[in-house]
Amino acid sequence: MSQKITIFLGLGSNLGDRQKNIEMAIEYLKEKVEIEKVSKIIETEPYGYVEQPKFLNCCVMGKTQLSPAELLDFVLSIEEKMGRKRLFKWGPRNIDIDILFYDSATIDQENLKIPHPELHKREFVLLPLIEIAPDFVHPAFKKTVLELYRELKNLM
Numbered sequence: 489m490s491q492k493i494t495i496f497l498g499l500g501s502n503l504g505d506r507q508k509n510i511e512m513a514i515e516y517l518k519e520k521v522e523i524e525k526v527s528k529i530i531e532t533e534p535y536g537y538v539e540q541p542k543f544l545n546c547c548v549m550g551k552t553q554l555s556p557a558e559l560l561d562f563v564l565s566i567e568e569k570m571g572r573k574r575l576f577k578w579g580p581r582n583i584d585i586d587i588l589f590y591d592s593a594t595i596d597q598e599n600l601k602i603p604h605p606e607l608h609k610r611e612f613v614l615l616p617l618i619e620i621a622p623d624f625v626h627p628a629f630k631k632t633v634l635e636l637y638r639e640l641k642n643l644m
């Protein structure tokens with residue numbers, strides 16, 4: 489039996505019943521991820537492409553035996569099951585599940601980048617993350633989530 493790995497996921501929704509979408513995605517995740525912590529769900533201004541509805545965002549921490557590639561397939565399959573509507577990159581969607589951290593792994597493949605390359609620039613990710621894991625160290629920047637959040641706020 490392979491070892492269980494700690495993972496962090498970021499969830500977002502800005503189409504349809506946003507709260508239900510996030511709750512449903514968490515239910516689906518439980519099939520293969522032992523959920524240990526769920527942050528509060530917060531409403532956030534759209535980042536990047538701003539001409540779109542506000543998002544609900546949250547982060548979850550859990551344990552899984554899936555490999556990184558299997559975890560990506562799993563989260564993409566949940567998005568698909570939920571009738572993924574993703575109109576364009578950074579555009580509106582009923583559900584988005586990003587892999588933020590996979591333990592302390594760093595992965596840089598065409599279809600999978602871990603840690604998520606944008607996470608340190610996104611308040612909507614760092615704010616829920618500091619609620620559930622302020623001391624978790626970003627494996628590339630060697631800084632805690634709380635330090636990344638403070639840095640981002642100083643820049644904003």
Ligand SMILES: Nc1ncnc2c1ncn2[C@@H]1O[C@H](COP(=O)(O)OP(=O)(O)OP(=O)(O)O)[C@@H](O)[C@H]1O
Nearest residue numbers: 577578579584585586587588599600601602604606
């Ligand atoms: N850490 C990751 N978590 C989830 N998907 C990832 C990750 N790294 C790369 N991807 C790839 O991103 C694709 C989704 O891209 P998409 O165009 O929806 O990005 P986005 O959600 O709009 O932007 P962002 O990833 O910056 O939030 C997935 O099919 C997957 O292959």
Ligand SMILES: Nc1nc2c(c(=O)[nH]1)N=C(CO)CN2
Nearest residue numbers: 500532533534535543578612
């Ligand atoms: N506030 C917020 N903005 C976003 C989000 C998101 O989840 N929350 N997701 C995006 C696509 O990855 C683009 N912009």
